[in-house]
Amino acid sequence: MVFWMMSGGFCRGSAVLCRLSSVFRSGSAGSVRFGSGCQERVCRPLLSGTVDRFGGVTVRDFPPDISEDEFAELLSVSLRQWRSERRVAVWLHVPLALSRVCSGAARHGFFFHHARGDRAVLSLWVGPGDDRLPAFATHQVGVAGAVVDESNGKVLVVQDRNKTTNAWKFPGGLSDLGENIGETAVREVFEETGIRSEFRSLLSVRQQHDHPGAFGMSDMYLICRLSPLSYDIDFCTQECVRCEWLDLRALADTSETTPITSRVAKLLLYGLGSGFHNIDLAMETLPAVYSGSFYQLYHRRLPETSQ
């Protein structure tokens, strides 16, 4: 959708897009003359956007057949208008099929803020001082499940196929978007080992930057304690070369594992002997104040007297 700004204000026409693009095709972009409806008045096309409470403009509608050069010109005129209105930022939500307009926006200093699926979002700070725009997601979240059989002190471990060293580790993988930590642990354990389990607690959090395979982003890796609901291993040969119920003491002592797995094995041994309440972060679901949805909170369990 496009506005037509004239000396004295705006007028908005139906079929403005096709009129605009015919204007552009005629090569006289930026300044046109009309007959009836716009007699003898110079009109300039503008992108239209919605203004958020922070003073940012978001543009979601683009002339469907606009060229890279035409868009750069249209954006130039629009930016002048938005700056005169004291806007602080401009967001362009560009459909994949119209990606050519991103190159046009780049000429005015826009950069990719993020992109996903069939849409790219470009941003430009036009307010005073430094860019204060919030960044996009910086972390992938991986979750592993330590399935502990309390009846015999054994834990479920695997050795990955695509690793150079054969190190025992807990089965796990990346969270899908919108998936809770515990859900990822239970799903990944089942996909890799065939073992069904249920979430008990969060045990540890690891943060690693420049994580291999994270596309330059960081990695948050969480290990959960799970209880087994089944015991017969049927592991995925695509992902694993070995899968066993291993004695926790053996896992804590072996050098054939990763430092984090060794740490958590010692943690689990301690919990097995002295009570898991000594190592667990309990989960509770609480209401979010502003969105009205719910979130999961993990922390040390409080004694009844302190709640």
Next chain:
Amino acid sequence: MVFWMMSGGFCRGSAVLCRLSSVFRSGSAGSVRFGSGCQERVCRPLLSGTVDRFGGVTVRDFPPDISEDEFAELLSVSLRQWRSERRVAVWLHVPLALSRVCSGAARHGFFFHHARGDRAVLSLWVGPGDDRLPAFATHQVGVAGAVVDESNGKVLVVQDRNKTTNAWKFPGGLSDLGENIGETAVREVFEETGIRSEFRSLLSVRQQHDHPGAFGMSDMYLICRLSPLSYDIDFCTQECVRCEWLDLRALADTSETTPITSRVAKLLLYGLGSGFHNIDLAMETLPAVYSGSFYQLYHRRLPETSQ
């Protein structure tokens, strides 16, 4: 960079790009004939890429003046070749200034995997079965710091300017890319309140999906325990309307706060009385097995005897 594939194999020419684009401009894209050097042999232009250990092809070089239609044709021929070589995935790393090629790639089923700054990455699964490509980062990470003055049982709290309700909360904000959890807490506390502090422990982890302001992604919000290094408040009036050293008991009892702040206040009260080792997740830095770098691991501290 472009290869020329002939019956019998490949030959690589200098000035291939300009030759390629002139070929395209002549409208006979996809099949050309040469005089010397390529006598009577049919040549087809191909995108060149590097092959990773998973069987994916990554393309980083594109003819600089290629059009949307020309790229769609070039990609079509290249995809046939890669499929015949049993490649499983194709990654296109497209410079912002060449964004028009993204529209051409979309015609062959490519989607945005992610984009950042001056580069968009598109992907297409061409292997057997379901798409097994790893997803991009799904979480933003926010960190708050609970600065506890153990000498008087007070904690540093603020009220945000841009909120509808005046709720006490711990100062905090989003982690910059590559920043450790504790570093974010100390930085945000100083920026919002003027108080200098040092990291002591991780207290809680919150996961929330469809988080407002996370661009459709999820939010991981961590609260750290910090010790004050200074005490005179000089708060940022752009971000906060109030900032105080508040008695922990008062924060635990007031309704003028968020559920998570209230929970953590109770945790801190319990820690203040019984020892913070009862609520802390201690941090240690460990070496990453494969990358050679280091990561931060947070979990319950183990008794000496269990280490």
